[in-house]
Amino acid sequence: MSDLSPSPAAEPGVSAPSSRPALEALPGRLSDLLGLPIRRLLPRAGRRLVGPWCFLDSYGPLGFISGKPMDVAPHPHIGLQTVSWLLEGEVVHNDSLGFRGAGGPGVLNLMTAGLGIAHSEETPSANSGRLRGLQLWVALPEAHRGTPPSFEQHRDLPVLALDGGSVTIVMGSLSDRRSPGRAFSPMVGADVAIGAGRRLQLPLDPEWEHALVPLGGRARAEGQDLAIETLYYLGTGRREIVLEAPDEPARLLLIGGAPFGETVLMWWNFVARSSDEILAAREDWETGRRFGTVAAYAGERLAAPPFVARPVTRP
Numbered sequence: 411m412s413d414l415s416p417s418p419a420a421e422p423g424v425s426a427p428s429s430r431p432a433l434e435a436l437p438g439r440l441s442d443l444l445g446l447p448i449r450r451l452l453p454r455a456g457r458r459l460v461g462p463w464c465f466l467d468s469y470g471p472l473g474f475i476s477g478k479p480m481d482v483a484p485h486p487h488i489g490l491q492t493v494s495w496l497l498e499g500e501v502v503h504n505d506s507l508g509f510r511g512a513g514g515p516g517v518l519n520l521m522t523a524g525l526g527i528a529h530s531e532e533t534p535s536a537n538s539g540r541l542r543g544l545q546l547w548v549a550l551p552e553a554h555r556g557t558p559p560s561f562e563q564h565r566d567l568p569v570l571a572l573d574g575g576s577v578t579i580v581m582g583s584l585s586d587r588r589s590p591g592r593a594f595s596p597m598v599g600a601d602v603a604i605g606a607g608r609r610l611q612l613p614l615d616p617e618w619e620h621a622l623v624p625l626g627g628r629a630r631a632e633g634q635d636l637a638i639e640t641l642y643y644l645g646t647g648r649r650e651i652v653l654e655a656p657d658e659p660a661r662l663l664l665i666g667g668a669p670f671g672e673t674v675l676m677w678w679n680f681v682a683r684s685s686d687e688i689l690a691a692r693e694d695w696e697t698g699r700r701f702g703t704v705a706a707y708a709g710e711r712l713a714a715p716p717f718v719a720r721p722v723t724r725p
């Protein structure tokens with residue numbers, strides 16, 4: 411997806427891990443894309459990064475009988491990976507390298523932008539009439555952000571069976587399971603399912619920071635009911651968190667990773683380090699350089715919004 415309502419100036423994303431365990435609720439900020447409800451869960455004031463995860467939108471659920479609720483025209487990315495994870499329905503990815511990725515529930519579409527790539531995302535004409543998903547971005551560390559662009563699709567992700575439920579490893583690693591998705595820093599992105607009336611001990615790396623987003627059912631942590639579509643920042647220093655689904659199956663997203671340790675500069679669909687770098691990427695997109703063409707998309711590409719290169723105050 412594209413950040414459709416960027417602020418005119420870049421926002422610094424500071425890695426600010428809590429030094430201890432936390433359970434801090436950050437409700438999603440609701441917006442709307444032509445009738446498709448979108449909740450922005452990252453970045454938020456006070457929480458810009460969780461490990462290398464720098465962006466998280468949850469969209470839908472939506473039922474539709476015609477049209478294309480997802481129709482994001484070609485747009486550029488730099489300095490990040492897009493992690494697309496669908497809970498219901500279908501989205502087709504096309505990019506400037508010529509990759510086409512038809513995605514659905516359980517399928518990881520992973521695009522590494524590196525120096526620059528362009529892509530589009532659309533609801534296919536053959537669809538289930540349902541749409542719900544998660545769009546995440548991973549910031550690439552300094553040592554790897556110049557990597558050539560690439561696209562991967564993974565349909566057979568590892569599942570960690572635990573007493574009380576199971577965990578699908580979407581990105582990075584959890585316990586002894588590792589996603590085949592190419593990762594450039596230590597991280598986890600996982601889809602956690604808890605059985606009705608069950609209790610699950612979710613293993614965590616105490617050196618990492620983590621967050622949970624309840625996606626369905628009713629889940630509890632540390633005696634507290636967790637709200638759907640809310641990001642719960644867990645801090646660091648946890649070897650596990652005990653989750654319960656008291657009366658119905660529950661589903662949660664887990665994200666986390668080693669504290670990123672670098673301050674990123676985010677604007678529109680770019681993750682950079684300086685305003686000059688953003689200006690250059692914007693200019694290259696506007697003049698048709700660097701990012702190539704998404705030949706498979708029938709229609710106009712997105713124009714870059716105005717950018718104000720104001721001085722960035724770094725804490």
Ligand code: MN
Nearest residue numbers: 411412492679
């Ligand atoms: Mn995108």
